[in-house]
Amino acid sequence: MSDSIGRLYRAVSAARDLDPAASRTARLFQRGPAKMAKKLAEEAIEVVIDALSGKPDAVVRESADLLYNLIVLWAQAGVKPEDVWREMERRERLLGIAEKLPKGPVPKNAPVPVVRRRIVALESRLRKRQP
Numbered sequence: 001m002s003d004s005i006g007r008l009y010r011a012v013s014a015a016r017d018l019d020p021a022a023s024r025t026a027r028l029f030q031r032g033p034a035k036m037a038k039k040l041a042e043e044a045i046e047v048v049i050d051a052l053s054g055k056p057d058a059v060v061r062e063s064a065d066l067l068y069n070l071i072v073l074w075a076q077a078g079v080k081p082e083d084v085w086r087e088m089e090r091r092e093r094l095l096g097i098a099e100k101l102p103k104g105p106v107p108k109n110a111p112v113p114v115v116r117r118r119i120v121a122l123e124s125r126l127r128k129r130q131p
């Protein structure tokens with residue numbers, strides 16, 4: 001997936017300087033960050049609506065539009081895909097996949113705590129449940 005996003009990022013960055021009459025991306029850059037933000041928000045809402053409506057195929061299509069508009073906004077903001085991958089890897093090291101960072105700023109150089117979960121053998125849990 002990161003390859004697809006990398007390729008799209010490069011294509012979007014290249015389209016930035018094209019003729020807005022010929023390139024939707026160039027037109028989006030010409031219209032500026034507010035329009036980009038509006039399009040991104042619209043696509044996010046479309047993904048939500050299709051997901052809640054139980055339309056997985058539409059979710060796929062709108063997710064592709066959402067990623068496109070997010071990548072346009074990244075390019076506008078000077079963010080590169082590898083910047084995001086690095087942050088995701090930092091979080092994974094810090095807290096494990098899909099765990100959210102604690103609220104509030106986590107110092108960039110925060111030591112990676114060794115998170116040890118208490119391992120309770122299954123049979124002892126079952127014993128506890130038995131009357």
Ligand SMILES: N=c1c2ncn([C@@H]3O[C@H](COP(=O)(O)OP(=O)(O)OP(=O)(O)O)[C@@H](O)[C@H]3O)c2ncn1[C@@H]1O[C@H](COP(=O)(O)O)[C@@H](O)[C@H]1O
Binds near residue numbers: 008015018068
């Ligand atoms: N990946 C995409 C891509 N995904 C979605 N879209 C555009 O996003 C639109 C989806 O959003 P909407 O439904 O809101 O479209 P819309 O209503 O027509 O948009 P507006 O009327 O609001 O401007 C689609 O109609 C596409 O035009 C994309 N446009 C371009 N790309 C890629 O971006 C690169 C540059 O392409 P050009 O913009 O054609 O130069 C190329 O690699 C393209 O493949």
